[in-house]
Amino acid sequence: MLQHGNDAEPPRPPRRRSVLAAAAGAATALAAPALLTGCGAAGSGGGTLKFWNFYGPEHGPDPAVNRQSDWFTGIVAKWNATHRAKIELVYTPPQIYQNGSKLPTAFAAGEGPDIFLLSPGDFLRYYNGGVLADLTPHMDKAVIADYGTSLASRTVDGKVYALPMEVEPLAMFYDVGAWEKAGLSEGDIPTTWDEMLDRGDKLRSNTRAGLIFETGPGYYQNFTWYPWMWQGGGDVLDKQGDVSFDSKATRQALQLWSDAVRHGIAPRTLPAAGDVIGAFQGGNVGMWQQGIWNVASFKAAAPNFRYGVFKLPVPPGGRYVTSLGGWSFCANAKGRNPEAAAEFCGWALGTMEDDCIDRMVDWCIGAKSDIAPRTSALERGAAKGGYDSAVMKTFKDDIFPGGRPEPRYPPVVYKAISDAIQGTMLGGDGVAGAASRAAQSMAAYTKSYKGASLV
Amino acid sequence: MTSLTAPRRTAAADTGSARTGRRPLSRKHREWIAAALFLAPDCIGLLIFVGIPMVLSIVLGFFQVSGFGSYTWIGLGNYRRMFSDPLFWSSLRITGIYVVVLVPLLFVISLGLGLLIKQKLPGIGVYRTALFMPYVISLVVVGLLGKFLLDDQVGAVNRAMEAVGLSGRSWLGDPSLALVSLIAVTTWVMMGYYMIIFLAGLQEIPQEYYEAAKLDGAGPWTTFRNVTWPLLRPTSFFVLLMSTVAAITGGLDLVYVLTQGGPANSTSLAIFYIYQQAFVFGEYGYAAAMGSFLVLIMVVLSAVIFALTRGGRFDDGE
Numbered sequence: 033m034l035q036h037g038n039d040a041e042p043p044r045p046p047r048r049r050s051v052l053a054a055a056a057g058a059a060t061a062l063a064a065p066a067l068l069t070g071c072g073a074a075g076s077g078g079g080t081l082k083f084w085n086f087y088g089p090e091h092g093p094d095p096a097v098n099r100q101s102d103w104f105t106g107i108v109a110k111w112n113a114t115h116r117a118k119i120e121l122v123y124t125p126p127q128i129y130q131n132g133s134k135l136p137t138a139f140a141a142g143e144g145p146d147i148f149l150l151s152p153g154d155f156l157r158y159y160n161g162g163v164l165a166d167l168t169p170h171m172d173k174a175v176i177a178d179y180g181t182s183l184a185s186r187t188v189d190g191k192v193y194a195l196p197m198e199v200e201p202l203a204m205f206y207d208v209g210a211w212e213k214a215g216l217s218e219g220d221i222p223t224t225w226d227e228m229l230d231r232g233d234k235l236r237s238n239t240r241a242g243l244i245f246e247t248g249p250g251y252y253q254n255f256t257w258y259p260w261m262w263q264g265g266g267d268v269l270d271k272q273g274d275v276s277f278d279s280k281a282t283r284q285a286l287q288l289w290s291d292a293v294r295h296g297i298a299p300r301t302l303p304a305a306g307d308v309i310g311a312f313q314g315g316n317v318g319m320w321q322q323g324i325w326n327v328a329s330f331k332a333a334a335p336n337f338r339y340g341v342f343k344l345p346v347p348p349g350g351r352y353v354t355s356l357g358g359w360s361f362c363a364n365a366k367g368r369n370p371e372a373a374a375e376f377c378g379w380a381l382g383t384m385e386d387d388c389i390d391r392m393v394d395w396c397i398g399a400k401s402d403i404a405p406r407t408s409a410l411e412r413g414a415a416k417g418g419y420d421s422a423v424m425k426t427f428k429d430d431i432f433p434g435g436r437p438e439p440r441y442p443p444v445v446y447k448a449i450s451d452a453i454q455g456t457m458l459g460g461d462g463v464a465g466a467a468s469r470a471a472q473s474m475a476a477y478t479k480s481y482k483g484a485s486l487v
Numbered sequence: 488m489t490s491l492t493a494p495r496r497t498a499a500a501d502t503g504s505a506r507t508g509r510r511p512l513s514r515k516h517r518e519w520i521a522a523a524l525f526l527a528p529d530c531i532g533l534l535i536f537v538g539i540p541m542v543l544s545i546v547l548g549f550f551q552v553s554g555f556g557s558y559t560w561i562g563l564g565n566y567r568r569m570f571s572d573p574l575f576w577s578s579l580r581i582t583g584i585y586v587v588v589l590v591p592l593l594f595v596i597s598l599g600l601g602l603l604i605k606q607k608l609p610g611i612g613v614y615r616t617a618l619f620m621p622y623v624i625s626l627v628v629v630g631l632l633g634k635f636l637l638d639d640q641v642g643a644v645n646r647a648m649e650a651v652g653l654s655g656r657s658w659l660g661d662p663s664l665a666l667v668s669l670i671a672v673t674t675w676v677m678m679g680y681y682m683i684i685f686l687a688g689l690q691e692i693p694q695e696y697y698e699a700a701k702l703d704g705a706g707p708w709t710t711f712r713n714v715t716w717p718l719l720r721p722t723s724f725f726v727l728l729m730s731t732v733a734a735i736t737g738g739l740d741l742v743y744v745l746t747q748g749g750p751a752n753s754t755s756l757a758i759f760y761i762y763q764q765a766f767v768f769g770e771y772g773y774a775a776a777m778g779s780f781l782v783l784i785m786v787v788l789s790a791v792i793f794a795l796t797r798g799g800r801f802d803d804g805e
Contacts, residue, residue, distance in 0.1 A: 133766035140554045140771060157769055161555030238649075239640045247660060249749040300660020300750065303641070305634045316640050366556070443768035451574075451752065459662050459751025 081119045081373055083108065084145035086129035089121055096332035096400075103399040107380055107391060117372035119147065131250065139163060146367035147376060149359045150194050152185045152438040153251040153446065158362070160483035164193040165363040165370045170378025171195075175406070178384070182405035185440045186360055188484045194360035195381040197395055198402035202256060202355045203431045204228075205326060206319045207312055208338035210235055221342045225288055228319070228345040232297040235318025241299040244320040245289050247458065248302070249450050255355050255438050256321055257453050260285035262353040262436060263346045268449060268474070273486050275478060277449070278471035284347055286456040286463040293457055300458055309333045323357060324427050327401035341423050343431050356435035358405065384408070393418070403432045441486060448473040541782075548776035554769030565776035575777060577752060578760035581666065585756055586734040589670050593730050594723075596678050601685030619679035626676065630744025633672040634659065662753035665746055669754050672741060677733070681726050688722025689715065724799025728792050735785050757781055
């Protein structure tokens, strides 16, 4: 060994330059694939289609959330078992999906999901951006009639670009205990705006808001305000798409919210940071304009809490209307495989097959508490007892029939309306000036607007 | 040992250079290369993650961007729209108030806290940690905490006011109070960070100066005015510059959670309005133009701060 060692060249310690060179080489070798992978991801993506949503896969302590997640994982598993194009669910928390930048950023970067959930408020932006695939070829013809007016805000030139999975009407929720404590009975359920303000006044205390309207600016606030304007016969745009916002009906709807806040009947911020169930349970709410989805939340989180619902009251000479919200399935026309993505949407919600109808029934009365957007599913859900409870029966028979789908106004129109609501409700602006300013802003925009019909 | 190894290394180097026909690098060159290598990751990172996006953002400001891959050249169209957009000017005005109130407030409170926690008191480490703690909490959590504390009906602030006979206010729902509430929450979050910076600056001041001042009979205020304040100049400059930049470009998270820019746009800071245009309305080109304009304002403001404070340097004859 000694001999051998003498023959061999003695090992030299590594020099600093070679160490640096080796480190740089190693770093480059490590970084290059990552960088190249990142660059190459655009558009390549493999064969699996991504379905972005805010329901699943997700499991937590809330049984309602778990049921909704199971519904999504169930339909995707069934599709994957019977189709070549595979789908993968990608969960994004609701707050980030509904109000955050993830979805728009993904589309801006050309990395939009293949299938995604869309609300009516966002429909036009995505349609005008050319990313919504036509779902009509993948639907049974009879389904269009079965959906009825639920498809109106998702249709352009007779073609369907989004398939609703639910209809979510707005109503007034109230705390039965607080109602009784204030000396009110069922006969005191308000049917007019004045009665509603009066009941709110009776229900309020230092720690309880009598009547709650949405206070935060955003699409949701507009959505909850529209019915008050519609009830007086007003509208944002007329049937020709011209601005008709500056009207008596608009001004009286703005005045209603303004008066409720000014007289201290409605609060300026939402109690319990907007946690509906928590606020009701904490005794901080008398009445709250809310959606049908809270029925499932009450059932899951506060099954013993006594609450009731009633139709939104109307102004003198007005006609009952409420807003109908709800999300829908869309396919990305610029995705990896638009054909398969559209086919999935049609398969999931757009055929007359029993499976398809049952799927919607399961969603609307099992996983959630919603009105089914298709007549067949609504009837089947009713037959299964999904609308037998007093609250769901009221929603199905009284509240939903007077509903009008959420409109699909673009951002500039939405913002003008939002500023009018915020300015009059919380900023002390006069209703006439606010309505007029909003109308002017919308008129300037609609003159140069290019895209699908706004109405 | 050194005398033995040094010539050997030189000889090896000489042999090597004779073999390759190159002269060895001078010490200065070797140091330069080492410095460049050490700086390279930072420079490359800055170029990729700051420089290039900034240039792209400026370029984007000249396009109408659909948010779905369509880019239309419109020249100065976005800038013309910006100058005639009352909501943008309103957001700039709100940002101005926010900066003018928040920066001095942060400065004074952080400096005061820095002076306090510099004292050698029992358990001072606990106070330092407690004051710094809000800075390490997620801003979303801070925002939610703020929402609960400032709640109209059951918030601790209104409860405390009612306990002393004052009537509660709608801190986040009244346009005249919402910005004040936002500034208060921001101050609470940020003061710990600047307090630590001031503490570092205060600890750099040699103790001898304080002893000399004491011998001269200087009281606390005179000592602060003639010793602490002038010697804190570099730290003060840093805090002033950083808090100004943070006030102009930050605040988005808290506005998002606390008020969503409301009520009635009263907390719609410029950065929030830009965010809203880009990510809620999909107006990326317009948002980029406003962002570029905001950067320009920030550069000008930074230059003014540099000029007024001489960059925090001591070399001014004082």
